[in-house]
Amino acid sequence: MFLDFMSEVEGLLRDALDRCGYKVEEGVNNLGLDVSPHADLASSVAFRLAPLQKKSPMAIAKEIHQALSQNYNYVDKVELSGPYLNFFVNQKFLDTVLCQALADNAWTGRMKELVIVEHTSANPDGPLHVGHIRNSVIGDTLVRIMRRAGCTVDAQYYVNDMGRQEAMVVVGCDHFQLDGSKADHAIAKVYIAANRLMETNPEIRDEADQVIQRYEAGDDETVAKIHSAIKYAIGGIEETLHRMNIRHDSYHWESEFVRKGDVAEIVGQLEKTGLTEYEEGAFQLDLTQYGFEKKMVLKRTNGTSLYITRDLAYHRYKSQNSDRSVDILGADHKLVSGQLRTALRLLGIREPEVVIFEFVSLPTGSMSTRKGKFISADELLDEVEKQAYEEVKVRRPEESDDFLKQVAAQVAAGAVRYDVVKVSPDKATTFDWKQALDFEKLSAPFIQYSHARACSILRKGEEGQVDQTTPVQSDLLTGENEIALIKKIAEFDLVIDRAARELKPHQLATYARELAESFNHFYRYSPVLDAEPKLRQARMALARAAKNALRTTLETLGIDALETM
């Protein structure tokens, strides 16, 4: 809803500027519009015009203010505050927000693009660790945000089946037994063991090389081995992802693109650019004129393809089958991703939008699957769940063990997701148990709890007679906290729109906290059930609207909205 108010304000301002004969420079926010503590929307456009018009900002603001049309829809008034123009919403806006929030279909945006989001794509050589989670959570949250914005999204997992890691897994399976533990953990054990074995037995490296070559050549036995190992590992990985409400819609194996001939085709196309050459037997692409010092190796001396070559083919496929394609990548892929985008540009293929997230390290240093140095996602979820269980048990001692476990699992999954998504991707983080186990304000449980409280009010409020005949008198909602809550609910579309366009999921996390906070103030200062009938009815409506908004926000964050906790 806020977007409607905003476009109305933009229209009003542009008309007024035209009338005054003022022209603003082109730019993203050329009207200087921003939310502000002083208004619902404030414009500082007068400052920008002042030097051009050689007048004082205040005089310009006054002129614009007088030139504004009085034909308002959602605007109540425009106040002149020095050089600022302050716009305020009217009662109709608040009514409409409340009314829309009470309907269930009010939350889908107007974007219609077909989007491919590739995330997680962890090598199937072990379980996800707390670093991978950052990829998965950012990716899945973006998938949800874009769907909410109206897009059709295909969440893809790119399976690395041709790399050295996977060959080492197969070698590991040849030399060691998979024990009965969870599939991805069992795979990690033989993978780590194989790497350790290689330290003392260098011939292991040759075994892996042979696996790579046989697989690329399509050797049946090798194909069968790799496929079974990968499917096994991915099964375990999926299980972990599901615990966090994360699902992929499709899987694409890099070998697909080799077998279909796409990789060879791309290499051929790159050859035509005239920037390729054989150097020491390897086929390479020279991107120095685009600022890349290192040449991009497309084929090894032995003729096999490399990750980047196969990735090029995969990205061509993604571009051809979407309007937008988005990659979620760790900071270690920055360079390679830049090379890939440059190569795609050379071929006239639309580049992906890339979300880079910085590293998650342990207090003891960085993580490594190969060395077995990591905190697995399962371990984290188990621990958080255990802690959550203790919390619920204290709060709801009368409830059944099933209830406690259910709530604990949903709280834990939410807590882990929120803990990750609340931080901007370009911040490197150090994993901290204390913070992961904190269920207070800056956390999913805080938001889930607000939702549960709203549900509780509605449950109790509906026990008695409900008057459905008289319309809700939303103008009775005059409390500061009530109006603030309605306005906060209205902001949802703006937040989704921005987060979807700019690919910044953490903005939604910030919004979720603010929304919950607004609701808590309403909860604290505006008693619902004990209010006079008409006021009670209005507040019930607001409680329901807030519940819907909280639920939608939580769902978009991939966090379960609990009715009770």
Place this chain on the structure above:
RNA sequence: GGGCGCGUGGCCUAGUCCGGAUAAGGCGGCAGCCUCCUAAGCUGUAGAUCGGGGGUUCGAAUCCCCCCGCGCCCGCCA
């Protein structure tokens, strides 16, 4: 050495892209609030040279330059 990213109260972060009106939260500290819809909540309080220095501007946490610190990358690995 080069490239990219980050640096905001004791700790963790939002705000930076697109410069505007008192720098916003959380944790921890201190002081309060459950005869009242779930206290995983609410209120108050102390605590900030926005890494340092220069510059641009009417105005800089935000833009530009230099420096310092931290992270990541610079493989015929992925």
